[in-house]
Amino acid sequence: MARGLALHYVPRPSGVHRLDARTKLFAVLALTMALFRPDGPVYAAVTLGLPVAVMASHLPWSLLVRTLRGWLPFLALIFMVQAFSPPDVSGNAFLSAAAAPSWAARLSFLAACFPREALIQAGVGTWRLLLMVLWAVVFTAVTPARDLQNAVLWLLRPIGFLPARRIAVMTALSLRFFALLLDDLEEVRLAQRARLAGRNRNPWRRLRTTIPALFRKALGRSEATALALAARGYREDLPVHIPPWPPKEAAGLCLLAALLAALHLF
Amino acid sequence: MPLESIRKMVLVCLMTALTAVGAQIAVPIGPVPIVLTNLFVLLAGLLLGPTQGAAAMGLYLLLGAVGLPVFANFKGGLAHLLGPTGGYLLGFVAAAWLVGVLSHGRPSRWFDGIAVVLGSLVIYALGVPWLKVVTGMAWTKALAVGMLPFLVGDAVKAAAAVMLAWSLRPALLRHVRTASA
Structure with missing residues (x-):
C-alpha cells in the first residue's frame, strides 16, 4: 500500500517553482480571499490567471484534469443542491407533477424545480469552488514539501511555545x-x-x-x-535554518493584493 | 531532552500516522462509504489526552497542507484546507482537544461516549458553516450535503472509537509502564 504514496509536487525548471514558498502561499491565499466576494472582474482575472500560471510553471494539463475528475462528483452534488429550488406546492401535487404522464409536463416540472436564476447562482458558486481548488493544486504542484514546511515554521515563529x-x-x-x-x-x-x-x-x-x-x-x-x-542525543536547541523572505517577492505580492483590491473597487 | 518527552513526541507522530492510514481505509456502512479519519481523530483525544491529541491532529493538517498524501485516497495539498472540506479538517483539532478534555482522567464509558458525541458535533460545527461560506449555499442545503448523509457512519465511528479505546488503553498503559521501568 505504501506504493500509493506519491508526493503532489511536480518538479520543473520554471520561474514559478523558484519563487519563495511564502510568496506563493500568500498569493494563493489572496486569490482565494478575493473569490469570496462575488465580483465579475475579480472572477475573470483569477480565471484567466490560472492557465497563465499553469503554462508559466510548465505543469502538465493532465494534472488539472486528474484533479477535476477527483472533485467532479462533489462539485456536481454542490451544483445540484444549490440549483434545486422546489416549487411551492403541496406534497401530493409535487409527487403527481413529478410522475406526470407526458414528457412535456415532466420537462416543465423540471424547469420549475431548477429556475434560471438558481442555475446561474449555482454555476457561479461551483465555478468559484473549482477555482479555489485548482489554484491550491497548482500551488502544491510548484512548491516542494520541504520549502512549504519551512514557510509554515516561519509563520509559527512568533508563537514562542511551538518549537x-x-x-x-x-x-x-x-x-x-x-x-x-x-x-x-x-x-x-x-x-x-x-x-x-x-x-x-x-x-x-x-x-x-x-x-x-x-x-x-x-x-x-x-x-x-x-x-x-x-x-542519538536528540536535542531541540539546534537552530533550524529558514532563508529570509526576498524583499522583491514581498513587494510583488503587495502589488497583486493591490490589483485585486482595485478590481473589487471598479 | 528527557526520554519521557521523546516518547510523548513519538506517540503524537504515531497517532498522526495512524490517522493518515485510517483515511485510506474505506468501510461500506450507511448511505455513504466512510473512511476512518474521524475514528482516529476521536481515538487521538481518548488515548492521548487534549494536548497531545490536538497536537497529533495539528500535525496531520500540516502534513496534508504541505502536499503529503495523507488525506483520504492518498490526496493532499492546500486545496483540501482552503476548499469546502477545510472546516471539517480544522474541526479535527478542536474535536481531538475536546474529547481529550472530557475523557482524560475519567475512566468511564459514559464520559467517553459523551466526549465522542460532542467531538463529532464539533467537527460539524466548524465544517458546515465553512461549507456554507465557501459554496454560498443556504443553511438547509449545507446541512443536507455536509452533515445528514454522514450521520449514520459517524454514529458507528463514535461507538467504535469508545470500544476500541477501551481495548487499546490497556496496551498503551502497559507500553508506557514497561518503557518507564
Missing part, C-alpha cells in the same frame, strides 16, 4: 510511520486472510480485529524510535 525544530522532526517521523504503517496494515490483512478472517463480511468485526493489531505493531515501532532518538 520549530520539534515540528520539523515530528513531520519527518510521521511520514516515516505512515509508510511503515501502510505496509503493516497490508501485513495484518494478509495474515487475517491466511486465517480465513477475510471471509467475514461484517465491517465492524473486521475493524475490531484489524485496528488493535495495527495499533500494537505501531506501539512497538514507537518505542524503538524513541530509544533510537534518545540514543
